Amino acid sequence: MTFEKFVENMRNNIKNYLPEDYQDAEILLRKVQNINRTYTGLNVHKKDQVYAACISLEDLYELLDHGRTMEGLYWEVSRIVQTPPESILGMDPNDFTKYDKIKEKLFIRVSSAERSAELLKDVPHKIVEGIALTCHICDGKTQEYSAKVNNEMLAMYGVSEEQLFADAIANSERLFPLWITTTFELTKDRITRELRERGATEEEITHGLELFRELSNESKMLVLTNRCICNGAAVVFYPDTLEKVAKKLGGSFYLYPTSIHEMMAFLDDGGLDPDVIERTLHDGNRQITDENEFLSNDVFHYDAELRMILPCMRN
Numbered sequence: 001m002t003f004e005k006f007v008e009n010m011r012n013n014i015k016n017y018l019p020e021d022y023q024d025a026e027i028l029l030r031k032v033q034n035i036n037r038t039y040t041g042l043n044v045h046k047k048d049q050v051y052a053a054c055i056s057l058e059d060l061y062e063l064l065d066h067g068r069t070m071e072g073l074y075w076e077v078s079r080i081v082q083t084p085p086e087s088i089l090g091m092d093p094n095d096f097t098k099y100d101k102i103k104e105k106l107f108i109r110v111s112s113a114e115r116s117a118e119l120l121k122d123v124p125h126k127i128v129e130g131i132a133l134t135c136h137i138c139d140g141k142t143q144e145y146s147a148k149v150n151n152e153m154l155a156m157y158g159v160s161e162e163q164l165f166a167d168a169i170a171n172s173e174r175l176f177p178l179w180i181t182t183t184f185e186l187t188k189d190r191i192t193r194e195l196r197e198r199g200a201t202e203e204e205i206t207h208g209l210e211l212f213r214e215l216s217n218e219s220k221m222l223v224l225t226n227r228c229i230c231n232g233a234a235v236v237f238y239p240d241t242l243e244k245v246a247k248k249l250g251g252s253f254y255l256y257p258t259s260i261h262e263m264m265a266f267l268d269d270g271g272l273d274p275d276v277i278e279r280t281l282h283d284g285n286r287q288i289t290d291e292n293e294f295l296s297n298d299v300f301h302y303d304a305e306l307r308m309i310l311p312c313m314r315n
Contacts, residue, residue: 006061007040009070010077014044017078022046032056038118044081053080096137096147099157105140106149106168107175108133110234110260112295123150124161129309130296131257133237135168140175143230169237176226178235180248183223183264184209220269222248225262232262233295246304255300255309256281259293265302274299 001009011027018025025046032041032054041054060073095101113120113132126133135149154164188209195205222245225232235241236255246253249267254277256264266272278299285294301310 001064003058003061006064007057010042010057010060010074014042014074014077014081017074018044018081022081029057030054042077044077053083055080096153097156099159102137102157103167104171105137106135106164107138107143107146107172108165108168108234108237109136109231110134110237110295115294119148123148124154124164126165128237129300130298133165133234135164138175142228143176169239172226172234173238176228176230176232176235178238178241178244179225179227179229179232180245181223181225183221220249220267222265223262224265229261231260233257233260236263242302242309243304243307246302252304253302255302257295257298257300258284259289260295261293263295268301274301 007029011029014027015023015025022044025044028041028043028045030041030043032039039059040057042057043054055077060077063073064070111119111132111134113127113130116132116134120127120132120134123134136143136146137149138146149164154161157164191209192205195208200208224235224241224245226235242255245265249265252268254266254268254272254274256266256277258264258281266277278297281299282297285297302308303310
């Protein structure tokens with residue numbers, strides 16, 4: 001089945017799997033520009049309904065290749081459509097219209113400004129060195145479900161864009177605290193699990209971890225993310241983050257945006273070639289980073305004395 005036929009079937013048949021009070025609902029299909037991604041969104045919108053879930057049809061279509069049936073997907077969409085929004089974002093849908101209700105649930109995300117160009121036309125945003133900052137509303141606990149703040153919502157709230165971002169950054173620090181860690185600490189649990197699955201003894205696992213710790217060069221390289229390791233690259237825009245990193249490393253450093261989830265910091269001790277670092281980043285983004293998690297191909301340099309990001313000086 002082609003994707004076009006899948007979309008047509010979903011639009012024409014979904015009401016057969018919904019209760020009577022949805023039979024007069026409007027079925028809407030629209031292109032949705034999200035962070036680094038565009039998808040075909042399905043809305044089932046009842047009259048006077050404030051909020052309706054936007055379901056990615058591309059994600060559902062992929063499930064057909066994993067053994068799911070159309071019948072099963074119809075019922076899955078039916079379940080999502082009927083799930084009360086307060087069960088997802090922990091708030092009454094009418095609260096989305098009131099700034100005092102959403103203020104404490106705001107947070108920031110980062111994305112590639114170039115790849116998110118269409119999205120940025122409709123939302124309040126800031127762009128710093130090719131990285132776009134946008135504001136979103138979560139349930140106050142996780143980022144699993146969220147709604148982006150668009151220009152229409154900002155006008156309705158009656159606050160300035162500066163105030164919106166100030167509140168979002170303050171909440172991000174509180175809800176998703178900065179975590180400055182090492183590649184060893186970030187990955188040791190996964191490595192331990194994989195070694196056990198391969199039948200390694202505890203002695204071999206301990207030796208392997210010690211070897212990895214030595215190779216990770218913790219005195220010269222750090223990972224910047226948040227405690228949930230989700231959209232963690234945004235921590236770079238928390239107040240004093242870069243100063244804290246400089247203090248831990250002992251000086252100026254290169255900032256390496258591996259994905260939207262984290263950045264890496266390398267001590268600038270004179271032994272690193274910016275061109276080599278940037279080529280490594282390009283290769284990693286091309287071969288490893290999921291295109292929906294891509295952030296930037298540019299390496300940045302933080303000057304600890306000037307306390308500011310400067311263009312990365314290349315040979």
